[in-house]
Amino acid sequence: MNIPFLDHWLNRNDTERGAGLAAALTQDPEGISELFAECEMLRVHARAAGLELDETPASLAALDQLMPRWRRDPEIVPWLGNDAGLYLGTVIIRTRPGASWQVRPDGQPVILLASGRELNVVESGVSWAMTGSPELSQAYAEASEGL
Structure with a gap:
């Protein structure tokens, strides 16, 4: 499939991608939130x-209980972890007042809590996919404490 926008996007450096994603988030925060919420690989697993x-905290606890069969395939782990982090962020956004997506200059999406605290949910998701720690429900609980 030839998607010119995607080709241009992939050929940009991290700073350009970050600026583009940050601009898109400013222009269409609901659209970007929906994009982040897709998490297709995680949903399939x-x-x-x-x-x-x-998209509830209970679903995070349920994910923590899954047998981590994906760890048998090291190529899947980072992708699944990315999805897990975006899903964690989605649950936080949808259940915690004042929480919002932000984009770092390097293009990394993070959650900004009402308190001003920043959470790198993608990093937490990748760690969860690789090692099981921190549990997604634990990361959610810690984010809830910071509100």
Whole structure:
């Protein structure tokens, strides 16, 4: 599939991508939030295990209980971890007043809590996918404490 926008996007450096994503987030925060909420790989793995992700804190606890079969395939782990982090961020955004997506200059999406504290949810998601720690429900609870 030839998507000119995507080709141009992929050929930019991290700073340019970060600026572009930050601008898109400013122009269409709901659209970018929906994009971040897709987490298709994570949803497929969860669905295969009989879990439907409903963007609630309880779904994070349920994800923590899944058998981590994905760890057998090291190529999947970072992608699944990225999705897990974006899903964690989505749950925080949808359940915690004042929480919002922000984009660092390097293009890394993070959560900004109402308190001003920044959470690198993607980093937490990748760590969870690789090692199981921190648990997603634990990361959510810690974010909730910081509100």
